[in-house]
Amino acid sequence: MSEIRKHYFLDEYCIIAPGRSKRPSVFKAEKKEEASNKCVFCAGEEDKTPLATAVYKNGSILKDSEGSRVTRWDMRCIPNLYPALAPDASEVNSDLDVTPGYGFHEVIVETPLHENVTPDLSDEEMTLLMKVYQDRVMHYESMDKIEYVSLFKNWGEKAGASLEHTHSQLIAMPIKPPVLMEEMKAIDSYSGCPYCDIVEKESKSERLLYENEHFLVITPYCSKVPYEMWILPKVHTNHISGFDQDQLSSLGKAIHSALSGLWNNIGEIPYNYMFYQLRDETGYHFNLKIQPVTTKTAGFEKNTEVFINTMPPETAVNYLQGDF
Ligand SMILES: [Zn+2]
């Protein structure tokens, strides 16, 4: 018995089609290769990467310089060796619409320890990571010609991570993403803030997974993939720059709790998480979406952008809480 569900306020749909999966499969990670000392993100391998643009160490923010790399760090931001966009992009001539691929592509190494994953990080480390996110997004957004900073994490090969050592990425780009512009149009034509309404509604619903002082984690009504989770601030805030230390700490705890639930109760599933925020649009409502990767996007989804999800979010929430 399936249902076609519409997104809370966008013209997006998903088909919730349970039946084939009554219980969560407990996923096992693909056999991890032995932590090899060839991993360039590990402590001690600092000279194998480009110079770090920001190194967080004992409460200070340092930088690498030629011939002097910061060691014994807590978190380390380095330019991506294979950047999608780069600051030295040159002019291109074409009679079609084209602009230089100007921008920045940075990797945030979240821990010096190869074997650590998000559930292993302490509250202090999660708070520091949120602070790093805030600093780096604001750093790039303050630059000329940068219109948007995409902040995301790929964990696991199936989710697009090419290196196992846990890390996030950001791409600072000279255009605004159309998906957010479309969403902003829908928000502008909505009476009030749709996300504030979602917070209000879902904080009392069966889809509420976790809650702390400042944030909610929900399994959204129109979940595109099994175990999708959204993290929303309870108080309307459009951008990570609006969070104080206490709110950053709550955000870190919310992410940690969501991923620990996935890890401990479902399995070591590859996932992506993406930040959605608009610095110049106070009507936007900051949110973070976590999408575990358990299925492949196939012809139907590519053809229609309607996703088939075999795991109802009302069931997923129980499984994520270890209640099955
Ligand atoms: Zn490593």
Ligand SMILES: [Zn+2]
């Ligand atoms: Zn809002």
